[in-house]
Amino acid sequence: MDAPVPPMPAPLCLVTNKDGVLSLDPTALAVLRGVTQPVVVVAIAGLYRTGKSFLMNQLAQKRVGFPLGPTVHAETKGIWMWCLPHPHRPGVALVLLDTEGLGDPNKDDDHSDTWIFTLALLLSSTLVYNSMGTIDQRALEQLRLVTELTKHIRVREEDKDPASNYVRVFPVFVWTVRDFTLQLRDGEMTMSEDEYLEEVLRLQTGDGQKTNERNELRRCLRNFFPRRKLFTMEWPAAGADLCRLEELREEELQPGFRKKVDAFCRYIWEEAPVKVLLGGRQVTGSALACLAEKYMAAISSGAVPCVESAVTALARAENSAAVQAAVAEYQKGMEQRLVLPTASYEELVAVHQDCEQRAIALFLSRAFADHDHKYHSELVHKLEAAKEEFRRRNEEASEQRCHAVLQELWRDVELRLQKGDYVAPGGAQLFKEDLNRVLEEYKQRPDKGVRAEAVLNVFLREREGLEQVLKVTEAQLELMEKQKEAAAAEAEAARKAAEAKQEELQHSMQEHMRQLEQRLKEEKQEWLNEQQQVMEHHKKEYEALMREGFRREAAAMQEKMTELQKKNMEEYKALMEEGFKHMSMAMQQMTEQMQKEKMAAEISSWCRTCAETAVKLVDLILSDSE
Secondary structure: OOOOOOOOOOOEEEEEEEOOEEEEOHHHHHHHHOOOOEEEEEEEEEEOOOOHHHHHHHHOOOOOOOOOOOOOOOOOOOEEEEEEEOOOOOOOEEEEEEEOOEOOOOOOOOHHHHHHHHHHHHHOOEEEEEEEOOOOHHHHHOOHHHHHHHHOOEOOOOOOOHHHHHHHHOOEEEEEEEOOOOOOEEOOEEOOHHHHHHHHOOOOOOOOHHHHHHHHHHHHHHHHOOOEEEEEOOOOOOHHHHHHOOOOOHHHOOHHHHHHHHHHHHHHHHHOOOOEOOOOOEOEHHHHHHHHHHHHHHHHOOOOOEHHHHHHHHHHHHHHHHHHHHHHHHHHHHHHHOOOOOOOHHHHHHHHHHHHHHHHHHHHHHOOOOOOOHHHHHHHHHHHHHHHHHHHHHHHHHHHHHHHHHHHHHHHHHHHHHHOHHHOOOHHHHHHHHHHHHHHHHHHOOOOOOOHHHHHHHHHHOOOOHHHHHOOHHHHHHHHHHHHHHHHHHHHHHHHHHHHHHHHHHHHHHHHHHHHHHHHHHHHHHHHHHHHHHHHHHHHHHHHHHHOOOHHHHHHHHHHHHHHHHHHHHHHHHHHHHHHHHHHHHHHHHHHHHHHHHHHHHHHHHHHHHHHHHHHHHHHHHHHHO
16 A cells, blocks of 8 residues: 655745756655655646735645745745645645746746746646636737747657647646636626636637737647636735735635635545556656656756656656566565475465466556566566575475484484494394384474475485495395385476476466456557547547638648547557567567476476486395395
């Protein structure tokens, strides 16, 4: 289970802005890395001194947090971050990002506005744009940054039309208009806030340069942000009280303002989505910190931040961590459930298979974009190595136990040998009885493990020299017979172990294939859902253009949809081929492992042949002695 959000009593500066130079604050990054839960990231942007920080404090359910400030000077510099437990979703963190106000006349460098807005856009799952008064042409002009995003964001490294993919990665767009005094009416008809927003974003007729520029902004907002929401809010308080919003009690705020702020907060808490990557992978706080580092590195180097490149870099880090976590989960399960030595190899294999299944599931739940299957292959090798280590430890524990038992049981026989009891008359029968007693008691002793027969065989072979001491034919024959039985038992055990190993590897391969197939199905569905959302958005935009009479633009949109469908089919084919390639490589890997084990089985068969030859030699000796 993911750890809870670390306590964060107040916001921290995530992105500092010193003289127009942006950088990430290590303390805030460390806090973000400690958030292992999925995150809902809400960023707010807009002109300076428009009350952005007040709304963020409301979302945090705190009266004091992000600084408000009663003067005309901007309080927030850079991007401030507040990580909190989500008020409505257990197991999810709410990350609030309060950005430096746009258009501050005291700033010498306008580029920082662009990059702060770009970072807020790239990091958030919901972007709140805050403005004052009404949504007129002036308010739209203040969002001119949106039309310049193609210069500052790329979804893919190789992309001739960067804007075409923005709909796949851009956040939900929420517009809050403060100090709103207009009535939402169209003639005699009452309009909703969302209808008002869509009316404002309608394309204007005409072919002049000014009309084209205005339509370009509207077109960008419509195309980049398919999910749009508007909240209009009246004045929060009267007169001098506006300067002390942080101090006012809730009942001192205007009722209409309180109602709209409550509606805004409910919408964010209930509807704002978890941040996801391309392909539908949820972003955790630690992943968000990694993305922030990649985007900031690109900005600092003068490059254009690329979503795909950042996700690829994140995937490398996450996939390495997924392998480590899966192996650790496997080892933890084996340590907790195995009591060494196990009674049989099958018992170890049963625990191994269950722990392996859990480890694979954990890896596949966390890994993504493993296109060259490097990390899956690494996991397969590490799980196999870990299993072999447990097998070795199991055999070692068994050998230690068996040696201790035999040493204990043989002690009396050793004493009699030293006293010469077995070379006296009747000594042969006495040795036979003592040897049978040792073997019978050894057989009855519990917890000897998988090496019981092998250790016994070695034990008996080591006592072949007793024939020089015993000088008793019957005793020699008895000892040789037991050696023969032990050798046959060891050979049979080796054969069964080889067969069990083959079955085990086959089971392991089937488990890998089952989980890989399930994951491929999930990835396919995630991809289809993503493409369907994009197509539905373009279809709605096409229908809106037709309704508004922009047939030329609608035809261009239809052509774009046709091209997108063709491109989607190519991507889908590539996705399926990649999936089948992944499964084929995994099967090949398992098959190679089984072939290696088959060689081991052949070596075991050769050893068994040697053992059988030794048995025949014993038979020959016995026949000669008779």
